[in-house]
Amino acid sequence: MKKLFFLVIFCFFEQFIVAQTARIKGVILDEFNAPVENVSIKVGETGTVSNKNGFYLLEVPANKEITIVFSHVTFKNTVITVTLKSNEDFELNPVLNARVTQIGEVVVTGNNKKRVEGITTIDPVIIRKIPGANAGIENIIKTLPGVYSNNELSTSYAVRGGNYDENLVYVNEIEVYRPFLIRSGQQEGLSFTNTDMVENVDFSAGGFQAKYGDKMASVLDITYRNPKRFKIGLEASLLGGSLTAEAVSKNQKWSNITGIRYRDNSLLVNSQETETNFRPTFADIQTLLNYNASTKWSWSFLGNISQNKYNYQPLTRQTNFGTISDPIALLVFYEGQEKDEYLTLFGAVKSVYQYNNKNKLKFIASTYHTQEQEYYDILAQYRLGEVDSNIGSETFGDVVFSRGIGSQLNHARNDLDALIFNTEVKGFHELNEKTQLEWGLKYTREDIRDRIVEWEVVDSAGFSLPAPILDYQNDQPYNPYTGPLAPYRNVRATNFTTINRFSGYVQWNYRGEIGEHKYWLNAGIRGHQWQVSGENINGDSQFTFSPRVQFAIKPNWEKDMLFRISGGMYNQPPFYRELRDYNGVVQPNVKAQKSFHLVLSNDYSFKIWNRPFKLLNEVYYKNISDVNTYTIDNVRIRYRADNNAKAYVYGFDARLNGEFVPGTESWFSFGFLKTEEDYNNQGYIARPTDQRLKFGLLFQDYMPNIPNVKVYLNLVYNTGLPGGSPSYADPYDYQLRLKDYRRADAGFSYVFKDAGIESNKTWLKPFSEFSLGLEIFNLFNNQNAITNTWVRDVYTKSQYGIPNFMTTRVFNIKLIARM
Template sequence: MKTKFLIFSLFIILNSFSVFSQNATAKVAGIVLDENNKPVENVNVSYQSKSSITDKNGFYEISVPANQKVILIFTHVSLKSITASIQLKTNEEFEFNVMMNDKSDQLNEVIITNDKRRVEGITIISPESIRLNPSANAGIESVLKSLPGVNSNSELSTQYAVRGGNYDENLVYVNEIEVYRPFLIRSGQQEGLSFTNTEMVQNVDFSAGGFQAKYGDKMSSVLDITYRTPKKFALAAEASFLGGSLTADFISKNKKWSNIIGIRYRDNSLLVNSQETQTNFRPTFIDVQSIVNFKPNEKWSFSFLGNASKNKYNYQPLTRQTNFGTIDEPIALQVFYEGQENDQYQTLFGAFKTVYELDKNNAFKFISSIYHTQEQEYFDIYAQYFLGEVDTNIGSETLGEVTFNRGIGTQLNHARNDLDALIVNAEVKGSHVLSNKKHFIDWGIKYTRENFRDRVVEWEVIDSAGFSINPPIIDIPNDQPYNPYTGPLVPYQNIRATNFVDINRISGYAQWSFKDQIGSADYTLNFGVRAHNWQVTGKNIADGKNQTVFSPRAQFSLKPDWKKNMLFRLSLGYYYQPPFYRELRDSLGMVRPNVKAQKSIHYVLSNDFKFQMYNRPFKLVTEAYYKSMTDVNTYTLENVRIRYRADNDAVAYAYGLDMRLNGEFVPGTESWLSFGYMRTEENLNDKGYIARPTDQRLKFGVLFQDYMPNLPNMKLYLNLVYNTGLPGGSPSYANPYDYQLRLRDYRRADVGFSYVLTERNNERPDGHWLKKFKDLSVGFEIFNLFNNQNAITNTWVRDVYTKNQYGIPNYMTTRVFNIKLSARL
């Protein structure tokens, strides 16, 4: 019923906005905000004798002459003026959002250029939407999961899958520096903090496929994050039941030096304790991140980005009861635990970047970074399980309890896994604009050295009714208790390996962009190629072959001279993914140095439609895509842990349709509705096509913001996600051709309410204590509003008496309440 209600609600929302209008005149429209991202009313927007006034939502619209340079002037009685230079074509509509300030100096002139990111097919996410989005794991990734084509079935994880790819197929950059995740994490609740500090973010760009050659060698997506450069001293703090953060901006008197430093603390106890497994859970997730900028003159700029994080995950399970089965035959799994898990993930990251602007048309960059991680995963957990029938008699004293055990067993899991990794990068990049301003050249070359020291000692013993279960790879007749078993007693799983691996990589790219007109239509052409060479060496392994791949990529965009603001894009190219360390290690922990790069050919056809509805800007983005993949390195996915087979014995494909409608459904706020359909399958050694572990067919997402007209201080933020079930319900190490079971559909609604104490602060008298704050708000959040039971994996329990094997869902978090306090100076 809840699923039907959600789909019906989405249908009503979409139909309520099905009629929209389009103005045929050339015009500029947008929203004027203050430095607190609040709409500014009564701003005068003028050009010569023409003028327009912003309304209470900060919205303005003004017609301007086409095909000539126009100077727009934004003035306000208490804010400094802004001047903007713009030139539009006949019937063109341009969105220009302005931020005005009453303290810091403004630019004398703002030159508006083409929307480059729109041409490249980049989704732009505002930092404000990220900061206010209610989510159990708040951050950039939680907003990404509401976009079409992006899927995740774990609210405790920051990892995400894009258009049929897995978690390892996504590029993440911060200030053009590639960042990495810990390697040994197997559960979302172990992850702690995302690398990106939301309070430091200025721009967030995301591409779900068909991206340009300037981005790296991954097959699925690019998340490109830019941290801001401080303009003055500022302080931001946040505290909640899940942790807190403190961020400070500093700038020198001569404006040449600036610095942001942020400290974050995270405690997932509130979320984990809502799960069915009763635990003693003592996590500590903490990180310190800082960026230092130095600009001695107009030509040179320098920056250093540093991050230190330490995650301690101490986990002691106690008991668990999960009810499943049918109404006529309810069954329960009871588990009693002994032992504990002790994991630590400690990472250090430092990156240096310098930019030299030779002139307005030529710039050069040098980027170097070092990433060091030390990880340990130690656990000894002994579980005794009872599989029994549940009393369903209403009025019975034992209602809901297990009254008859039909199966018993034990399970012992042991691990002593250690990993030490050091990754060093050095890169040179250049960008050039040719004299006619139509041709753009970008290039870069990068050297990477990766060193891994890895020890894997992991085994599992399973006993059912006193009978040891052999591993699935051993097929020895066993008809106990009728005849004695004479075969070997071995663990159900046993992995032991020690690896010392070095990987040397040289990669580079060159791309050319060209923009011009076909008649009255604008078009942009981009063509580029990437090259990547690598070799795997190490102690006790044979040196791998020296391998090289080339990845040509192209994009073409066309903006017709129509009354409707349409943009069409076609992207295609080769996307090679040379193996990283985890892709070289097979399911038994052994490194295979000659694993080839996986290859994917992307075909992406998309359309952007910008329009005005109720005098507010909206955009509908539609993308159809097809990916053909060869040399596929197949894998199993359990929770968030990926185990590769370290071969290239499969081919695969993925195709789908993504749609996203975003705009101001409520004046002055940004919201969006998204829909995605996707299908991905693989064929291993010509056995036939089966669903890949990330084959999530349907996706609905809503991120909605609102406020109460009679109580404007009260804000509402809603995050809805519905995903159909993943094919992740089969036992670990099972033959995927024997098991194609799917988990139940993922349904989740998170809602947040925020009371902004500093709303309409400009109306308060000078000296009022709230005037000291840019923002001060108290929030109340409800995670998993409808208390849906979402499963991340299945636990497989064997009953020797009935010879059945039961898949018991491992449920995620239930409904959780949180209180949050935010302050900015």
């Protein structure tokens, strides 16, 4: 009884002490409405500093007058006096006046913590303004070194030899998922991330810490904005539009930001070779609701509803290939249509308990539900023939002689219903000024119901072609075929699957000195246990450990250099897609792919023309065992699900970024990689992601005499990927490569008003930003191929691989308005 009495007295006393304090928070901005980092905020002897986003948080005494001093070496001091009530949350967003004038809308800033961890931070302003056929965060990431893609219609990307399923994506520390049945980039529609809601974007291409999940390639960590005042933003273009609204309650305890988006890919798809009736509808709504219950507790809810309807009716197609002296054309007439629908519901609750400045707990629960259907019946009747190449001929460019004719009938009735539930707790503890401890525990349950029915029948000149994997002798039309009639391709399976997962991590951070040189050390370990079960499925319980370490040192040199080494084990337990084999059947005992990473980095910050620049060089190596080999067709990945291979990856990445034009950030990226795999001890061959060379350029400029006119350029060059072989082909027999991927997107914008450009026009007074722009996608009209269509000439018994080209040059108009 005495213990209970003292416990009650202690809790009452603690609440009484807490009640005598209040909390001040806010974002510090400069004259151009840009956040200011490393501002010192002091109240008496208590103080803190603002982070890279200008955000600060300080607990202060209540019920008495206090003086707050904001100081920075570049700005004039700002002093504000206030009196706060007990347990009050007070928001204060001061604007500092600079001692020197700085021009521009994007400023290159440094962040020591991210720099030490090897994380690339991307300014959301750049993300919103740089043009791209699929504009957004993924569009910018594809310009970074080590990141590869050959599909402008897709948000998918490969990092340092990994595939699309090997990338982690977080929004507000909540893991997000991609749809399961997507086959082509033009079906994706919208990325999960709403760019207009983003506050911060961090990206790591490898060697990341144990606190991130169990994937082998990369981490994209996105933070949505916490509203500070009422705002409305509108974007509209020929590809769709978005509307974003944010608001804060009077007592500053509640805040909300909500975004609605709509996208129509008709403009891009109609630029492809296939003439279609294309009626897509890609729409979603996202909301982030925040509630500050007290100075210690805060809550948030992130919700998303997304519906993608893809109705596709191909009509005709003509692809010319061959040589100048022997031009050949594939002419296709289609019947039928495709109707796909992807409905996604996502909700997550997050609570943060800040016990004091040195201890914090986070509780996260999320649910992801997707219902997907993929239905199509498409008959393609083709003619493979010679093209009239005589310029003066009346039939110039037409097929005048048919070498072969045939037809293909493709059918699918695929349905998938997946429910994924996560619950997680995380802890952060600052043991002293130099040491921090972080830990986390997570439970995941995945319930997936999946039916796949796909078949293809191929007929050439009236003769049905059976599946090439069958052992048969076929010398039609000279002798009749007496074997069984079988579809050219046939996949049928029904899977009811449940996966239970337990995972956790603990990591230790230390900051110290060796003489006059500063160093940082991070060491951690992850554990993951999972078991696959379901209808007629009983998998084994499996477990993996993943120790990881990072070490960075900053010598006390005149030059601002930092050296970093990181690595460890990066195990990837199979997700549902990795459990399905080529026949669509779940293999419950697929093991985790295991990858050992080693990354060596050099980070050099310097100034040219008295403007900031940074050069980052990284060398990396991966040794991968228990490899689950796969094929990639557009963006659909199909696995063997047998772990019967080994692989390696090595490469070099470099990135130079800075203010090539005063006040704007641009960068140039270069990457080289080589990755090969050995399946069943047959020898090493190129993996599907072996894209050897990469060049990327992101450039911003403005006209000095007309600062309202902005210019943006996004260039990507990637050497060709292995691929284009028939889907049934053994990669040891067919080692083909697609052509190099070359892409240039340009944007021109006239800014009527923004943070750096004022306007006296009356109609612009309600707006904080207003601009009108022209975008040109595929500026140089390059023909980039994503796959090959294989057709057969029954008379010559030859097969032809006809490239499926991506989009041609497209023009787009874009309007941006924010209040």
